Amino acid sequence: MNQKSIICLTILLLLVVTGCGKQQASRPPQEVAVKAMQVMQQTTPVTYEFVGEIVAKDEVPIKAQVSGSIARKLVKGGDTVRAGQPLFEIDQRKYLATVADAQAQVAQAQASLSNVSRDVRRYQKLADQGAIANQMLDTSESQAEQIQAQVNAYQAKLDQARNDLNDTLVVSPVDGKIGVNELSAGQYVQAGSTVIATVSTVDPVQVRFSMSENEYLKFARMGNSPDDWGKNLKLILSDGSEYPVAGHLDQIDRGLANQTGTLAMKASFDNPNQLLVPGMFSRVVAVGETRQDALLVPQRAVQEMLGKTFVTVVGSNSEAVSKPVKLGPKIGNLQIVEEGLTIQDVVVVEGFAKAQPGSPLKVTMIGLNDLAIPVAK
Known part of the structure; x- marks a missing residue:
């Protein structure tokens, strides 16, 4: 092969590579299919959950x-x-x-x-x-x-x-x-x-749980005494079901535990069918303050990384936008967002793991019923 042939071959290869590069650059990025829903706004009571253990009210040797x-x-x-x-x-x-x-x-x-x-x-x-x-x-x-x-x-x-x-x-x-x-x-x-x-004793039974010092201070500063929030307590069993009988706060320890810094409490629940057995674990749910016009998103939409929380929202051009948020209390399977979102935002609930910031999105709008998430009441 002479020198002239080599030069021609080289030019031909450069043209082919350049052409392919232009075709690849001109190809638009692929859309990411996601499911999203509008940020909700509603007045809602804030609930607080505490891990509890069911114990007998009296154990008599x-x-x-x-x-x-x-x-x-x-x-x-x-x-x-x-x-x-x-x-x-x-x-x-x-x-x-x-x-x-x-x-x-x-x-x-x-x-x-x-x-x-x-x-x-x-x-x-x-x-x-x-x-x-x-x-x-x-x-x-x-x-x-x-x-x-x-x-x-x-x-x-x-x-x-x-x-x-x-x-x-x-x-x-x-x-x-x-x-x-x-x-x-x-x-x-x-x-x-x-x-x-x-x-x-089997009826009633007690649920033993603890409240942290910060939680106690939060209740106290809101003006909620134990006589207020301890009247109508709910009990969530280990399988996620709600116990049908409401309970009430029965005992509060005289002070914080030295080792844990928590305040021990006991709530009393009637147990006519003896469903509750000592040793079972559950969650005690107490209603605290009421948030006016709170912004709510599904908990599954919230992402955590390096100690920070953020959500992916649908931008003005249907692109993925990451927004840092400040979270408030949980309401069932929903999450109050105190800072970072507005009522106009559309939050990605499913598929955000594949949607990098700036990625075009193919959005399917859904509601709470599509996610089987109970509406906060």
């Missing part, structure tokens, strides 16, 4: 008042029991014998008292007639008082023996459900120390 071996179990673990219902029976033989012995002592003392009382009455008549010295009457009356004291002491022992016998039947002090870790028949229990079983 059952302890026997007398010592002995468990003779019978009258319930099974997990049974629902009523206050006063017998749960266990402790071997009664020793306590029956003690009652019988105490009864004999009382009877013997009462017999002695009866004899001395007759002597006192007889000596009283003789003393009135001057037939005996008053000292004999005084001695007889003193003996009667001593025996009466013995009768009283033996009667007290008899009463205690009868109480001990009654206490061999262990009953539930409250309505509730008995645990499954109860003792079995034949096991020995020590009076006042051995826990035979535990009964937990």
